[in-house]
Amino acid sequence: MLPYNIHHVAIAVEDLDAALEGFADQYGFEVLSRETVEEQKVEEAMIAVGGSHIQLLQPTDPMSPVGRFLSRNGEGMHHIAFAVADIEAALEHLKERDVVLVDESPRIGGGGHRIAFVHPKALAGTLFELVEVVHDG
Ligand code: CO
Numbered sequence: 001m002l003p004y005n006i007h008h009v010a011i012a013v014e015d016l017d018a019a020l021e022g023f024a025d026q027y028g029f030e031v032l033s034r035e036t037v038e039e040q041k042v043e044e045a046m047i048a049v050g051g052s053h054i055q056l057l058q059p060t061d062p063m064s065p066v067g068r069f070l071s072r073n074g075e076g077m078h079h080i081a082f083a084v085a086d087i088e089a090a091l092e093h094l095k096e097r098d099v100v101l102v103d104e105s106p107r108i109g110g111g112g113h114r115i116a117f118v119h120p121k122a123l124a125g126t127l128f129e130l131v132e133v134v135h136d137g
Helices: 016-027 065-073 087-096
Strands: 005-012 031-037 042-049 052-059 076-084 114-118 128-132
Touching: 005 065, 005 128, 016 031, 016 042, 016 052, 052 065, 065 076, 076 087, 087 114, 087 128
Parallel strands: 005 052, 076 128
Antiparallel strands: 005 076, 031 042, 042 052, 114 128
16 A cells, blocks of 8 residues: 555745746646645645646745745745555554654545645655545546
8 A cells, every 4th residue: 555656746835826827837837726725724736747746835824834834944845745545554554664654644635635744754854745546437
């Protein structure tokens, strides 16, 4: 039950509209979806890049995790998300290896997907996210 793909690379931005315009102008990428995720206090947009995505995150609250990331680091890469078929099994796999998790159990993220974050101190100083991708139809 290991990841089979990179679902998205997430980038924290100060101004979502400006960033979307930049991705459209410079690369011709189009916006797939845009929504506010209250639980994470972000407005997020997904851009399709082949079979994967770039996720842009603009905090709605400066004290939120993404808000604090921006004030510490400025704009830039925030996390890499792996697609998994079964998020419970993927979390179990990591727990068996004593991997430090941010989320011990799945929660609901953008697009209604079940997600969980793995702590950046676990590997390569990078925040990883697991996304359970459910295909409808
Ligand atoms: Co993400």
